[in-house]
Structures are given as structure tokens and as C-alpha cells.
Amino acid sequence: MIEILSPARLALARETGALVAEILHTMKERATVGTNLLEIDAWTKQMIGEAGATSCYVDYAPSFGRGPFGHHICTGVNDAVLHGLPHDRELADGDLLSLDLAVSLGGVAADAAISFVVGDTRDPADLALIEATERALEAGIAAAGPGARIGDLAHAIGTVLTQAGHEVNTDFGGHGIGSTMHQDPHVPNIGRPGRGFVLRPGLMLALEPWVMADTAELVTDADGWTLRSATGCRTAHTEHTVAITQDGVEVMTARRP
Known part of the structure; x- marks a missing residue:
């Protein structure tokens, strides 16, 4: 389903997006050396509840996961890049942490993710990996607008990632979003310009560049959810x-002043 939101629904989406941004950046501030991933999940649950919102993840049970997910935020550490199931693990100095969050407020969902290094030890290769995904996201956003096509966004994202020296996995990418978290159209992180669905006002998309340092192959943890790089290399999202x-x-998910 491709959903076109009315101006009133887009106004609600701004509020949802602002909440997602605030929770993510609060979790970034709290994620220090010694913080447990389960603490991050508990803090996220508390903030979602205090806002009167609903997690899009707790009951999420797609065909590719071992659902329901049962937690409120995805926490990927180092080689874990997508769908990181929070577990009993304390963060260490130099860990590369990716947080992915989707909530629904007023019947409209928003989805965002950030990656950052915990503590004081910062490997330049990790920072470059994160920066590549951030630049790719900026390029995808710059390519968007009424009349643009999905392929234009995919091409812009993929060009940045490949020029940074990364292979691009096409199993998972961006997606439409609105009254539910995952909708059509699919937005791959690499593609050909001038192809695909034509963007129109009222369409919302979750754009999500992610890469692994030296591979495009994923493996799934025994938990049935967490996706890691097949080589154990670092990842960013x-x-x-x-x-x-x-x-x-x-x-919609930019942090407000």
C-alpha cells in the first residue's frame, strides 16, 4: 500500500517525528561506557509511554524475524547493523552503536536511526563509516521532491556509498511510512535514476542508508532478529x-531546537 497523507495527518507526523528525534538523542546522551542495552530499551519504553505514544516494534512480527520483536528500540553494536535485539550487554569504550526507533503517535508513525561511537576511543575508520551513511542520507533527501522518482533517491544514496568504497546490500532499505511503519514503496540504497514510483505531495518515506565496512553479506543471530556483517566488520546505519x-x-525526524 502506498499512502498519501493529508495536511492534517502530516501535522501529526511532525509531532511523531519530533518525539522520535528527542528519544534517539536522549538515548545517545545516556549511552555511556557501562550502560546496558536493556537500560536503553527501558528508558525508551518510559519516554514512549510518557508521550502517550505506541512502539512500532513490540508487536512487530514480519516474515523475516522471529517475532514478535518484544522490545522498544533496536540496538546494534559494532557488527550488528539492523534489527538489533536489546540484550544483557554493557557498552564498552569504542563500541559503535546504532539505534533505530519507530513509534506511532496520533495514528501516524515515524522512523529514524543514528549511529555513534561510545566513550572516548574513536577509530577514524568507524567515524568514516558513520559519516558515509550520513552523507548518503543527505544526498537521498536532496534528490527527493514532487516529480522525482524512487530511482533518483536510490541512485543518490548508492553513489555516495559506493564512492566511499562500500558494497551495498539490497535486501533491506528504505520504505514508505504513514499509518503503519512499513509500507510501499521500497527505497533501495542503490539504483538507477529516472525509474520507479513518482513522488507526490503527502507521501512519507523512511530513507535509511546502512553499510558494512568490507562486505554486503548479512548473517542472522540465534535470536532470529539481529542482522550482522558476515565478516564481523563494523557497520553503521x-x-x-x-x-x-x-x-x-x-x-520529519529532525531534532527540534
Whole structure:
């Protein structure tokens, strides 16, 4: 299903997006050396509840997972890049942590992800990996707007990632979002311009470049959810929910001042 949101629904989406951004950045501030992944999940649950929102993950049970997910935020450490199931693990100095969060507020969902290094030890290769996904996301957003095609966004994202020296996995990518978290159209992280669905005002997309340092192959943990790099290399994941407007694009999950 491809959903086109009314102006009133987009106004609700701004509130959802602001909540997602605030929770993610609060968790980034709290994620220090010694923080347990289960603490991050508990803090996220508390903030979602206090806002009167609903987690999109707790009851999430797609065909590719061993559902339901049962937690409120995805926590990927080092080689874990997608669907990281929170577990009893304390963060160490130099860990590369990816947090992915989707919530629904007022019947409209928003989805975003950030990656960052915990503590004081910062490997330049980790920072470059994160920066590549951030630049790719910026390129994808810049390519969006009414009349653009999905392939234009995919091409913009993929060009940045491949020029940074990364292979691009096409099993998972961005997606439509609205009254539910995952909708059509699929937005791959690499593609050909001028192809695919034509973007129109009211469409919301979750754009999410993610890469693994030296592979494009994923493996699944025994938990049935956490996806890791097949080689054990570091990974990074960055995501925003954006809305197509009459004259451009609006980032719904940007943090408000």
C-alpha cells in the first residue's frame, strides 16, 4: 500500500517525528561506557509511554524475524547493523552503536536511526563509516521532491556509498511510512535514476542508508532478529523520515531546537 497523507495527518507526523528525534538523542546522551542495552530499551519504553505514544516494534512480527520483536528500540553494536535485539550487554569504550526507533503517535508513525561511537576511543575508520551513511542520507533527501522518482533517491544514496568504497546490500532499505511503519514503496540504497514510483505531495518515506565496512553479506543471530556483517566488520546505519511537499521535502525526524 502506498499512502498519501493529508495536511492534517502530516501535522501529526511532525509531532511523531519530533518525539522520535528527542528519544534517539536522549538515548545517545545516556549511552555511556557501562550502560546496558536493556537500560536503553527501558528508558525508551518510559519516554514512549510518557508521550502517550505506541512502539512500532513490540508487536512487530514480519516474515523475516522471529517475532514478535518484544522490545522498544533496536540496538546494534559494532557488527550488528539492523534489527538489533536489546540484550544483557554493557557498552564498552569504542563500541559503535546504532539505534533505530519507530513509534506511532496520533495514528501516524515515524522512523529514524543514528549511529555513534561510545566513550572516548574513536577509530577514524568507524567515524568514516558513520559519516558515509550520513552523507548518503543527505544526498537521498536532496534528490527527493514532487516529480522525482524512487530511482533518483536510490541512485543518490548508492553513489555516495559506493564512492566511499562500500558494497551495498539490497535486501533491506528504505520504505514508505504513514499509518503503519512499513509500507510501499521500497527505497533501495542503490539504483538507477529516472525509474520507479513518482513522488507526490503527502507521501512519507523512511530513507535509511546502512553499510558494512568490507562486505554486503548479512548473517542472522540465534535470536532470529539481529542482522550482522558476515565478516564481523563494523557497520553503521542512519535514517530519517521525510515528507514530500508541494515544493520540496521536509525532514520529519529532525531534532527540534
